[in-house]
Amino acid sequence: MTWTFVNTHFFKEGAAVLQTNDLALQRGYGVFDYLRTANNQPLFIDDYLDRFFNSAQQLFITIPYKKEKVKQYIFELIAKNNIPESGIRMLATGGYSPDGYSPVTGNFVLQQQPLQTPDNEKFERGIRIVTYAYQRDFPAVKSTNYLMGVWLQQQLKEQHIDDVLYFHHDIISEFPRANIFIITTDGRLLTPAANILQGITRRKVLELAPEILPVEERDLSIAELKNAAEVFMTSTTRRILPVVEIDGIQIGNGHAGRISTQLYKRFLDLEAEVLRD
Amino acid sequence: MTWTFVNTHFFKEGAAVLQTNDLALQRGYGVFDYLRTANNQPLFIDDYLDRFFNSAQQLFITIPYKKEKVKQYIFELIAKNNIPESGIRMLATGGYSPDGYSPVTGNFVLQQQPLQTPDNEKFERGIRIVTYAYQRDFPAVKSTNYLMGVWLQQQLKEQHIDDVLYFHHDIISEFPRANIFIITTDGRLLTPAANILQGITRRKVLELAPEILPVEERDLSIAELKNAAEVFMTSTTRRILPVVEIDGIQIGNGHAGRISTQLYKRFLDLEAEVLRD
Structure with missing residues (x-):
């Protein structure tokens, strides 16, 4: 009940x-x-x-x-x-x-x-995504409008793709229900600053990350995304989840990267701390 | 009940x-x-x-x-x-x-x-509108997503504006709940062809109009809109309703135009015919 x-x-x-x-x-x-x-x-x-x-x-x-x-x-x-x-x-x-x-x-x-959150095995395996030209109305507002997200999900299932990343005029923004981060080959953590919902997990990662690597919030192009060393999504239900393939292109070594794993462990530690308090 | x-x-x-x-x-x-x-x-x-x-x-x-x-x-x-x-x-x-x-x-x-439809007095007086840069997702589909329309309505009320016309890259499309028609100074009836919901009243007007004046469905710029001799909206609840002011600019003589009135009478006749059958 x-x-x-x-x-x-x-x-x-x-x-x-x-x-x-x-x-x-x-x-x-x-x-x-x-x-x-x-x-x-x-x-x-x-x-x-x-x-x-x-x-x-x-x-x-x-x-x-x-x-x-x-x-x-x-x-x-x-x-x-x-x-x-x-x-x-x-x-x-x-x-x-x-x-x-x-x-x-x-x-x-x-x-x-x-709610079952992804386990370590799911984290290691990561997810496969595609990009899609779209910009949500009122991106800063968590409205109930998921018309595009739900509609796209129907197509993704058939293609065995896990999620879709929105972009607009070559600038990436967010997933329907998650934020995106990239780690560059020279070791910086980047995430879009504009036209997104400010995720709570995103915020926690931005707070944790500076201990590990430099962080920038700014516009990111699709080319920067696809040339990244590591890519991951953040969301309430999925915490941190590596993205290992984008539009058919493999990212990094095709499974969870080293820095993503470090951040993931830190996030799990933060959760444990909060629960202990 | x-x-x-x-x-x-x-x-x-x-x-x-x-x-x-x-x-x-x-x-x-x-x-x-x-x-x-x-x-x-x-x-x-x-x-x-x-x-x-x-x-x-x-x-x-x-x-x-x-x-x-x-x-x-x-x-x-x-x-x-x-x-x-x-x-x-x-x-x-x-x-x-x-x-x-x-x-x-x-x-x-x-x-x-x-439902009370507008009376002849309301028709004569017409409505005042503003334009707004926006394109609906899935324009051909009558989805329940009116997030932008409802949100804008809150601002319009304060300004005593009756409705808002969407445009995208200088091309006008539709109202949140109605279609748009213009009558040019050289006597043609024009209405957007793309990125709109295909209104039923719009369709009936397109069927009736050729007896009165030539008709074109095509992209229309904001300049064409504002230089029109007459402008009107069509919708299920409002039938045909003249637009007499756009972004503070008066259209025609500031009340219902001659051809809009002719089309309106034809539409009322069609309704009467359907009801008689």
Whole structure:
């Protein structure tokens, strides 16, 4: 039995519903965020709450509670569900709009699902990706608009490709649900600065990395990407995951690189520290 | 009491719901269409059904009924609700996706709402618009993604502007929910051909217009738009509506033009014919 919080109460599976006239259903007008728990403890929860509230503000969406109250409901959800390794989704919608177009007081949902993060073997093997010309609307906002991402996923499956990296005018930006990093052959860590969602895992890597190598946030071309010594993605669900093939071109030695592995270990250490506290 | 059809049954107001894990809510992955009734009769219903099914197919979304069956449910909805002048919305979603990302068997909704179309006075007065650099993803598909349109609407309200016309690289395309036509000073009717949703009202105007003036579907620049003798929008809810100001520049004499009025009367005649049949 998994519980979901909707607006004011916790509901059992199947009873967590919204009316069909919600603006997120009718017009795709909603924001969300997604954090992870390990051992029934939420990771970096304040970072996710800040981003969630910021997304809502950018789109004029009302969250009916203050951050501290949302946090309290998240801890209640964790206690009720007891899914130690999980993803928790916060959703705020445009609400039951009388004219079907203008946001009103929004609906608010907290959901939890079991989540398995990639293991060391998956890390070692890495993933195969392709590039695709696309730029998300409102890149700094975690809106519910994944029309392109979900649509592309259908094609990728058939080709046994793991993910797709967006670019625009030769400048790479991000995956539908992850950020990108490259390590140059002369040992610098680079990641796009603009037109991306500021990932929480991305931020943690940017904080950890300077102990290991120099870091730059700036525009990156497709050529720089494909000539990199190592490439990896960062995301909440996947932490750090090496990219070993791009558009059919092998990156580095075709499996997890040395510096990616160092960063991955540091990130696992950080997680362990946070969980110990 | 308004009834809504969800998947298999008609539900009363408030009881028409979808679970919060539907992909349209979570990832904005859904398609819809919207037709009008007059005197409890649906207008051009086959055109709307064709477009709805085509949108769904483009996005790999399943509609659980054949067209004829959907039509039958629409007639049932009209009979049950008795809202003579209304809008009917058909919605098909990505469904209750176990992984929260891949479309599965979709949910299907039919909703009806009272709808008042613009009267002759509103037609005479026309509307004021601004232009905005934007291109919709999947322009030929009526997806539920109106993130930009809804967001912009918030700014327009404050400026007492009625609508926003998208352009990309100086070529105009469409409004968030309507098509655009211009009448040149030498008496031709022009409308964008590419990167637009093929509106049903647009199509009817293209069928009616050649009796009155020559017609071209092609790329149109912002300069051509602003130098037009007359400009109007077409949409299901607004039929034909003159645009009398664009980015602060007056079009024509600042109210409904002669040819727009002729086309509007022809369109009202067509509607009357359809309703008589």
